[in-house]
Amino acid sequence: MRHVAHRIGWVSFWVLIFLGSVMGVTGFSSAPGKTILNAGNFTGDMIVPRLEWQADYVNNGSWYNSLLPVAVKSDALNNTYVLTLKGGVTTQSNILLLKYGPLGNLIWESEYDGGYAGPGVKSLDVPVGMVFDSQGNIYVAGTTRTFNYSTNTPTYDDFVLVKYTPQGTQEWVRTYNRDNGIGNSQDLLYDVAIDSQDNVYITGASALTAAFPAVGTFDYVTQKYSPKGQLLWTSIQNNGSHDVPYALGVNESGVYVTGYGTFPHPFFPTVLNIDYYTVKLDPKNGNVIWSQRYDQGNYQPDY
Numbered sequence: 037m038r039h040v041a042h043r044i045g046w047v048s049f050w051v052l053i054f055l056g057s058v059m060g061v062t063g064f065s066s067a068p069g070k071t072i073l074n075a076g077n078f079t080g081d082m083i084v085p086r087l088e089w090q091a092d093y094v095n096n097g098s099w100y101n102s103l104l105p106v107a108v109k110s111d112a113l114n115n116t117y118v119l120t121l122k123g124g125v126t127t128q129s130n131i132l133l134l135k136y137g138p139l140g141n142l143i144w145e146s147e148y149d150g151g152y153a154g155p156g157v158k159s160l161d162v163p164v165g166m167v168f169d170s171q172g173n174i175y176v177a178g179t180t181r182t183f184n185y186s187t188n189t190p191t192y193d194d195f196v197l198v199k200y201t202p203q204g205t206q207e208w209v210r211t212y213n214r215d216n217g218i219g220n221s222q223d224l225l226y227d228v229a230i231d232s233q234d235n236v237y238i239t240g241a242s243a244l245t246a247a248f249p250a251v252g253t254f255d256y257v258t259q260k261y262s263p264k265g266q267l268l269w270t271s272i273q274n275n276g277s278h279d280v281p282y283a284l285g286v287n288e289s290g291v292y293v294t295g296y297g298t299f300p301h302p303f304f305p306t307v308l309n310i311d312y313y314t315v316k317l318d319p320k321n322g323n324v325i326w327s328q329r330y331d332q333g334n335y336q337p338d339y
Contacts (some may be wrong), residue, residue, distance in 0.1 A: 080295070129159075135204060231287075237286055241254035241256070257270065258271045258281070282296075
């Protein structure tokens with residue numbers, strides 16, 4: 037893999053992903069009053085790539101003028117999908133999905149907006165990843181939050197999972213807010229995966245308290261959805277005060293979730309030790325098959 041830096045306007049960056057002989061590229065450039073999202077495809081090998089096309093997505097506006105691409109993927113028909121945050125990471129933002137054809141033509145764009153939750157409350161929607169199923173549908177995962185600008189306080193964070201058809205239609209949207217009997221909890225999504233039957237899995241951290249931000253009080257939460265959007269199961273792991281999953285993978289025998297967890301220190305019971313923590317879940321029901329923690333020694337933090 038080779039990373040190539042490119043400059044247009046004021047600031048820009050490129051991320052290259054090699055997919056066989058095709059490399060999908062995305063990044064952004066900024067100029068006064070607008071942001072330009074850059075996408076392109078290369079062919080050839082990793083040593084001498086050849087640019088086949090480049091497409092710029094220009095975003096003009098005020099709060100809306102920021103673009104932050106988080107993922108790029110190509111499908112079996114050599115269409116390229118770019119997933120990006122549109123807006124600002126601390127202000128109002130939406131999730132934007134762009135589809136480019138094999139020649140770089142923009143086929144469609146679709147935007148997810150968590151919407152307004154009342155007077156002065158706007159959404160903050162942040163994408164984390166996307167997967168394709170066997171029918172060419174796209175599943176986009178992220179976190180959605182509403183924010184009360186009159187009091188300058190967030191109201192909640194939820195998992196959000198959106199299914200798009202190959203034509204760009206939003207087929208369904210699913211959100212998750214954990215009910216701990218505390219009202220709105222903070223739920224932050226980190227990864228998404230799909231199995232051979234087109235079931236979709238998401239994992240993230242969910243708070244134990246209603247405090248915002250909920251520092252030091254998270255659990256692993258992993259969910260399985262059917263292709264029609266039915267929630268099949270939810271699995272929660274709590275080892276102490278703070279457990280945060282960062283990634284998951286799926287095969288026929290299990291769902292693997294990894295991140296870090298907090299565990300009691302063997303010599304100082306009031307001290308929590310931070311270790312890598314990996315769990316294998318049963319794909320049928322979400323039950324834990326096994327769990328393992330890793331400590332590099334000397335009870336130092338591992339995360």
